[in-house]
Amino acid sequence: MKQKIKNLILLAVRSAHQKGDLPSDDIVETEVDEPKAEAHGDFSTNIAMVMASVQKMPPRKIAEVITRHIEDPEGILEKSEIAGPGFINFFLKPAVWHPVLREIHEADTRYGATDIGKGQKFQVEFVSSNPTGPLHVGHGRGAAVGDAVANILSFCGYDVQKEYYINDSGRQIHTLGQSVFLRYQEMLGQKVKFPDECYQGDYIRDLAAEIKSQKGDALLGQPEEEALMICARFAAEKILDGIRDDLKLFGVEFDCWFSEQSLYDSGRVDQILDIFRNQGIIYEKDGALWFKTSDFGDEKDRVVVKNNGETTYFASDIAYHQDKYDRGFERVVDVWGADHHGYIPRMKAAVEASGHRRDQFDVILVQLVNLLRAGEPVAMSTRAGKFETLKDVINEVGRDAARFIFLTRHYESALDFDLEVAKQKSNDNPVYYVQYVHARISSIVRKGNEQGTCEVSWDDKAVARLIEPEEIDLIKTLARYPDVLAGSAKSMEPHRVTYYLMDLASAFHAYYNKHRVLTDDPQLRCGRLNLVLAVQKVIRNGLTLLGVSAPDTM
RNA sequence: GCGCCUGUAGCUCAGUUGGAUAGAGCAACGGACUUCUAAUCCGUAGGCCGCAGGUUCGAAUCCUGCCAGGCGUACCA
Numbered sequence: 179m180k181q182k183i184k185n186l187i188l189l190a191v192r193s194a195h196q197k198g199d200l201p202s203d204d205i206v207e208t209e210v211d212e213p214k215a216e217a218h219g220d221f222s223t224n225i226a227m228v229m230a231s232v233q234k235m236p237p238r239k240i241a242e243v244i245t246r247h248i249e250d251p252e253g254i255l256e257k258s259e260i261a262g263p264g265f266i267n268f269f270l271k272p273a274v275w276h277p278v279l280r281e282i283h284e285a286d287t288r289y290g291a292t293d294i295g296k297g298q299k300f301q302v303e304f305v306s307s308n309p310t311g312p313l314h315v316g317h318g319r320g321a322a323v324g325d326a327v328a329n330i331l332s333f334c335g336y337d338v339q340k341e342y343y344i345n346d347s348g349r350q351i352h353t354l355g356q357s358v359f360l361r362y363q364e365m366l367g368q369k370v371k372f373p374d375e376c377y378q379g380d381y382i383r384d385l386a387a388e389i390k391s392q393k394g395d396a397l398l399g400q401p402e403e404e405a406l407m408i409c410a411r412f413a414a415e416k417i418l419d420g421i422r423d424d425l426k427l428f429g430v431e432f433d434c435w436f437s438e439q440s441l442y443d444s445g446r447v448d449q450i451l452d453i454f455r456n457q458g459i460i461y462e463k464d465g466a467l468w469f470k471t472s473d474f475g476d477e478k479d480r481v482v483v484k485n486n487g488e489t490t491y492f493a494s495d496i497a498y499h500q501d502k503y504d505r506g507f508e509r510v511v512d513v514w515g516a517d518h519h520g521y522i523p524r525m526k527a528a529v530e531a532s533g534h535r536r537d538q539f540d541v542i543l544v545q546l547v548n549l550l551r552a553g554e555p556v557a558m559s560t561r562a563g564k565f566e567t568l569k570d571v572i573n574e575v576g577r578d579a580a581r582f583i584f585l586t587r588h589y590e591s592a593l594d595f596d597l598e599v600a601k602q603k604s605n606d607n608p609v610y611y612v613q614y615v616h617a618r619i620s621s622i623v624r625k626g627n628e629q630g631t632c633e634v635s636w637d638d639k640a641v642a643r644l645i646e647p648e649e650i651d652l653i654k655t656l657a658r659y660p661d662v663l664a665g666s667a668k669s670m671e672p673h674r675v676t677y678y679l680m681d682l683a684s685a686f687h688a689y690y691n692k693h694r695v696l697t698d699d700p701q702l703r704c705g706r707l708n709l710v711l712a713v714q715k716v717i718r719n720g721l722t723l724l725g726v727s728a729p730d731t732m
Numbered sequence: 733g734c735g736c737c738u739g740u741a742g743c744u745c746a747g748u749u750g751g752a753u754a755g756a757g758c759a760a761c762g763g764a765c766u767u768c769u770a771a772u773c774c775g776u777a778g779g780c781c782g783c784a785g786g787u788u789c790g791a792a793u794c795c796u797g798c799c800a801g802g803c804g805u806a807c808c809a
Contacts, residue, residue, distance in 0.1 A: 209751090211748075211751075212748075213751085213752075214747090214748090214752090214754090214755080215752070215753075217752095217753095218752070222751090222752085224750095224751065224790095227751085227789060227790080230789070231789090236789095237789070261752075262751085262752045262790095263751090263752075263789060263790070264789080265751080265752065267752095308809075310809095345809080348809080349808075349809070350808090350809060464807080465807085466807050467807095468807090477734080477735075477805085480807095481806090481807045482807095483807085484807040485807060486807080488807085490807075490808090490809090491808085491809060516736080516737065516802090516803060516804085517803060517804065518804085518809095519735085519736050519737075519803075519804060520735075520736080520803090520804045520805055521804095522736085523735090543736080543737075545737070545738085545802085545803085546802080546803075586744095586745080586746095587744090587745070587746095588745090588746085590737060590738075591737080591738060591739095591745080592737085592738075592802070592803095594744075599744095599758095602771095603771050604758090604771065606744090606757075606758060607771090608757075610771050611757090611771075611772090613771085614769080614771055614772075617769070617771090618768080618769060618772085619768095621768065621769055622768045622769095623768095624768090625768050625769095626768075629768095658748090661748080662748085665748065665749090669749080673746085674746095674748085677745095677746060677747095677756090680746095680756080680757085681756090684756085687772055687773065688772095688773065688774085690768080690772075690773080691764085691770090691772065691773040691774080692773080692774090694767070694768065695768060696767095696768050697768095710768095731769085732769075732771065
């Protein structure tokens with residue numbers, strides 16, 4: 179629709195120029211917007227203002243010339259008028275909107291899908307929590323955002339893969355093994371000192387108990403380092419299983435689980451370090467190896483191999499990202515917690531140093547989640563072992579509410595997640611507001627079927643009966659959906675879909691309260707059923723992208 | 733100190749990438765259920781868009797400088 183208006187304008191400008199009414203036919207970047215105020219019509223353009231300097235004419239004068247030359251072969255315009263400093267506002271005939279319903283009817287679950295991605299290979303990596311403890315709410319937000327972004331991109335024509343990176347190597351895993359082994363020794367009656375840097379949570383004791391029941395006291399007879407590694411591997415695997423289960427419970431599935439250790443096993447880490455060394459962007463200082471990230475915009479150089487010979491996580495991250503591009507991804511998106519933002523410049527540096535453009539690498543920085551219970555903060559710290567796990571949260575408030583709430587805010591702003599509010603089935607908690615639309619429409623259809631009056635097949639004449647302002651308003655909202663998705667995909671901001679759904683829900687509830695769908699007039703009833711079914715499809719479609727269910731009853 | 737994020741109605745937040753009179757929800761107040769689910773709707777009230785400059789036809793949005801809060805600034809992960 180917007181495109182049609184655009185064409186009308188372009189043609190008008192051209193014809194005005196040909197007839198000598200406009201000195202230039204330079205089409206500057208024209209914009210056609212949907213104004214927020216109804217009084218400003220269905221669409222409006224600022225072209226006259228933008229052209230003012232080129233045409234050397236006052237904006238209102240240009241607007242007047244353009245409107246005079248507008249032809250409307252299809253007869254879609256009710257009227258157009260000039261307003262304010264030089265806007266041209268277009269008012270469409272209500273009937274122009276009806277075909278949108280047909281489009282939805284035909285596209286069904288694919289309505290809103292576009293090909294703006296043109297099959298570009300994208301990878302979205304998210305959660306990637308270390309297997310040293312269970313997922314907490316913060317990870318939940320990352321999971322909800324990453325999953326929704328990937329879904330939306332994919333729906334808009336990008337070729338998207340979802341990946342989880344497993345930090346199954348290095349210091350943290352060692353510490354995990356140590357923590358478990360100490361608890362194990364403790365259980366077998368040994369006196370141990372449990373250091374602060376070890377993981378304090380109860381789950382460490384559970385893991386130790388499991389090892390004890392499987393192996394008895396066998397580990398005590400082994401060299402400490404060996405016993406410790408056995409504990410580490412066992413624990414990491416168990417915890418990772420738990421993470422997988424939690425994510426499944428949360429409705430998040432990954433296409434690929436990528437192991438950090440595999441990068442060492444295959445020699446990728448050494449390989450990329452060699453390459454960088456040959457390029458002269460790695461040097462030795464104080465017994466350590468440094469990568470000259472400062473050559474690529476970082477504020478200082480970074481260590482890749484410590485003076486004790488251990489590689490840093492940064493080293494394997496370089497190899498990991500190199501590997502992503504080798505796998506053919508044209509763009510790589512990492513979803514990180516905001517506390518990692520200092521890591522971005524060095525990662526960008528690594529991407530650039532290995533021969534890729536900076537803009538092929540994006541980081542979505544998800545701000546922190548403050549978990550509250552009735553306004554009171556709930557303490558969270560993996561180390562201290564005091565935290566509310568994601569699983570607990572899902573069990574308490576439900577998956578749908580949790581996912582929706584995580585997506586009701588721009589990811590760049592911190593989120594207060596109040597467990598009591600999330601449980602409320604009120605308008606404080608908009609997930610139900612949106613789901614209720616779906617349930618209500620299902621209910622209408624059920625009722626219609628009971629009465630045997632539910633004629634839901636497509637019928638142009640019936641749809642043409644939809645002339646109430648609330649009906650046109652609803653259809654206009656439905657028509658916006660593809661644009662919303664495209665904008666959400668381009669900006670990688672899933673919350674736009676969330677807000678759109680709340681808008682659509684609001685338009686529907688208003689309509690529902692004012693007009694009856696199952697009327698005695700069969701044709702009107704059919705038209706209205708077609709309308710609400712279209713609404714239901716879009717609601718379901720949007721909720722699905724967000725990972726939220728669309729219930730038939732509530 | 734430096735860097736990133738945030739600052740919009742009493743509270744929680746949107747604001748279509750620079751558009752017209754800045755919008756929702758909650759809380760407050762007043763209304764609507766013998767009719768398809770009241771987890772809903774309708775109405776009233778509520779604003780130096782942190783502050784001060786700048787850019788232009790036009791700024792909550794872009795630039796500069798301040799102020800406040802959060803986070804980061806390791807041979808930690």
